[in-house]
Amino acid sequence: MTAASSLPPVALRAEGVGKSFLAGKLTTRILHGLSLSVHAGELTLVAGPSGCGKSTLLAILSGLQQADEGRVHALGNALHTMNRTALERFRLLHTGFVFQGFNLFPALDALEQVALPLRYLGLSAAQAKVRAVRALDEVGLVQRMTLKPAELSGGEKQRVAIARALAKEPQLLFADEPTSALDAASGQIVIDILHRVARTHGTTVLCVSHDPRLIGHADRLLTMEDGRILSDRRLAEPASFDVETAP
Numbered sequence: 001m002t003a004a005s006s007l008p009p010v011a012l013r014a015e016g017v018g019k020s021f022l023a024g025k026l027t028t029r030i031l032h033g034l035s036l037s038v039h040a041g042e043l044t045l046v047a048g049p050s051g052c053g054k055s056t057l058l059a060i061l062s063g064l065q066q067a068d069e070g071r072v073h074a075l076g077n078a079l080h081t082m083n084r085t086a087l088e089r090f091r092l093l094h095t096g097f098v099f100q101g102f103n104l105f106p107a108l109d110a111l112e113q114v115a116l117p118l119r120y121l122g123l124s125a126a127q128a129k130v131r132a133v134r135a136l137d138e139v140g141l142v143q144r145m146t147l148k149p150a151e152l153s154g155g156e157k158q159r160v161a162i163a164r165a166l167a168k169e170p171q172l173l174f175a176d177e178p179t180s181a182l183d184a185a186s187g188q189i190v191i192d193i194l195h196r197v198a199r200t201h202g203t204t205v206l207c208v209s210h211d212p213r214l215i216g217h218a219d220r221l222l223t224m225e226d227g228r229i230l231s232d233r234r235l236a237e238p239a240s241f242d243v244e245t246a247p
């Protein structure tokens with residue numbers, strides 16, 4: 001496959017996805033028969049105004065929530081047919097998450113934060129430590145791995161959260177407003193890391209955000225409004241792709 005002339009394989013596909021929420025007695029439709037494809041090894045950014053359904057879309061594409069209608073395929077798996085247990089297993093094996101609020105344990109140091117989920121994957125303590133150190137090195141935090149969240153800056157906390165997600169070596173990385181709580185410089189570092197992860201590991205990175213600083217760093221920008229995709233813009237040449245990085 002020649003990189004510049006064709007797109008990488010599709011890692012995530014939504015077809016006719018609809019979602020409604022009940023608030024009090026009122027049912028509000030959030031996603032309106034939305035369809036999209038996300039390609040492997042790219043950083044795809046979903047932008048749009050607050051409340052347009054970005055986080056709901058991310059939750060459905062990652063198997064955190066189920067759509068009311070439509071079909072969702074992730075790495076070839078039909079998420080819309082899976083029960084809760086199967087979805088949990090899918091997420092454990094294939095996905096990493098980064099959220100605005102970091103979601104770190106206050107009592108654990110950076111190394112422990114990153115190593116802990118690896119134990120759930122069945123790695124020994126020694127294997128988990130090796131992988132955790134490697135992931136912390138990748139985000140430039142190996143020198144600070146004995147520090148707890150209270151001793152780290154916001155940007156550093158988010159980098160620990162990214163390292164925790166990366167250490168699992170997921171094929172899919174989902175980021176929900178990863179830079180919103182950060183100053184410009186820290187936000188820049190975080191988005192650079194996410195882009196590099198997509199390019200060097202072939203990881204499919206789907207990021208939802210209304211932070212305009214992210215746009216210049218994405219390979220592709222999808223704009224949402226009122227539960228629909230309004231525009232789809234490619235910002236960089238498609239990622240080069242070969243069988244070694246294919247999901």
Ligand SMILES: Nc1ncnc2c1ncn2[C@@H]1O[C@H](COP(=O)(O)OP(=O)(O)OP(=O)(O)O)[C@@H](O)[C@H]1O
Pocket residue numbers: 021022023030048049050051052053054055056057210
């Ligand atoms: N579990 C839920 N129950 C009821 N309403 C919900 C639920 N989750 C989301 N919503 C509503 O769905 C709409 C879309 O929410 P969503 O978080 O997907 O939007 P968003 O584009 O990510 O917004 P923001 O940029 O502010 O995070 C909002 O009006 C929200 O209140």
